[in-house]
Amino acid sequence: MASLLEARNVCIRYPLRGGLLSRAVSYVEAVSSISFDLNAGEILSVVGESGCGKSTLAQALVGLVPWTSGELFFDGSKIDVGSERVWKKTREHIQMIFQDPYSSLNPRHTVHEILTYPLSYKGVSTAERDALAKKNLELVGIPQSALEKYPHEFSGGQRQRLGIARALMMRPQVLICDEVTSALDVSVQAQVLHLLDSLRKDLNLGMIFISHDIQVVRTISDRVMVMYKGKLMEEGVASEVLAGPQNDYTKKLIASVPSISF
Numbered sequence: 119m120a121s122l123l124e125a126r127n128v129c130i131r132y133p134l135r136g137g138l139l140s141r142a143v144s145y146v147e148a149v150s151s152i153s154f155d156l157n158a159g160e161i162l163s164v165v166g167e168s169g170c171g172k173s174t175l176a177q178a179l180v181g182l183v184p185w186t187s188g189e190l191f192f193d194g195s196k197i198d199v200g201s202e203r204v205w206k207k208t209r210e211h212i213q214m215i216f217q218d219p220y221s222s223l224n225p226r227h228t229v230h231e232i233l234t235y236p237l238s239y240k241g242v243s244t245a246e247r248d249a250l251a252k253k254n255l256e257l258v259g260i261p262q263s264a265l266e267k268y269p270h271e272f273s274g275g276q277r278q279r280l281g282i283a284r285a286l287m288m289r290p291q292v293l294i295c296d297e298v299t300s301a302l303d304v305s306v307q308a309q310v311l312h313l314l315d316s317l318r319k320d321l322n323l324g325m326i327f328i329s330h331d332i333q334v335v336r337t338i339s340d341r342v343m344v345m346y347k348g349k350l351m352e353e354g355v356a357s358e359v360l361a362g363p364q365n366d367y368t369k370k371l372i373a374s375v376p377s378i379s380f
């Protein structure tokens with residue numbers, strides 16, 4: 119059976135421009151030949167230090183940066199990664215949530231508007247949209263009274279829950295989470311991680327969970343990919359890679375984390 123998401127040799131280069139005509143004078147290869155498979159109901163983490171290409175990979179998987187080369191298959195079908203029209207459709211199945219939910223929630227819109235907006239173009243009736251908005255608030259543990267409120271009325275953790283509720287409005291099968299707990303206090307982080315884990319089970323979601331924080335990755339992942347300077351260093355079952363890394367870079371990354379026992 120085909121995986122839910124299959125990426126083959128993804129390469130993303132950013133041009134570095136210079137001169138009067140601002141021509142590309144050289145390139146940064148932010149993602150170099152990364153391949154992976156993601157199954158439904160599975161959490162695959164991507165870990166590595168700042169600047170190693172995690173966010174670029176995440177953005178590539180929802181078509182927010184142009185692909186230099188590589189292939190992507192969703193549910194066994196090849197995605198034309200060069201077509202914005204194809205990405206528009208694909209983003210109904212592959213959704214992304216970001217580190218700072220506040221900047222991605224429009225401060226002038228109520229929660230009701232924020233949640234139902236993505237469906238307004240889909241010919242979904244108002245009644246269905248309302249029902250789905252209520253259902254999603256319930257899924258993320260936010261009371262229904264939130265519907266008429268504005269983003270600033272919520273805490274960071276609640277806003278991240280609202281960001282998750284919005285991402286789930288289209289009922290995607292893949293959720294890409296880029297540093298989604300990095301801006302949160304440790305106790306709130308744990309709650310959001312727990313929520314993501316239960317959503318994965320309840321909705322059979324496949325998740326790409328991106329973090330620079332090995333402790334966070336340890337708690338949530340089934341499998342883990344370790345990236346360094348755009349390249350894949352090591353990939354495997356999370357508990358095995360994190361307990362007995364084979365790669366020298368992974369060893370250093372793990373050794374640099376202070377061991378905290380709770």
Ligand SMILES: Nc1ncnc2c1ncn2[C@@H]1O[C@H](COP(=O)(O)OP(=O)(O)O)[C@@H](O)[C@H]1O
Nearest residue numbers: 132133146148167168169170171172173174175
């Ligand atoms: N829009 C951009 N234009 C040029 N270079 C970029 C751009 N975005 C990121 N980069 C570079 O690509 C590399 C990977 O960045 P990024 O994907 O943000 O890494 P991470 O999320 O792991 O911190 C870095 O060297 C960064 O400076």
Ligand SMILES: [Mg+2]
Nearest residue numbers: 172173174297
């Ligand atoms: Mg990043």
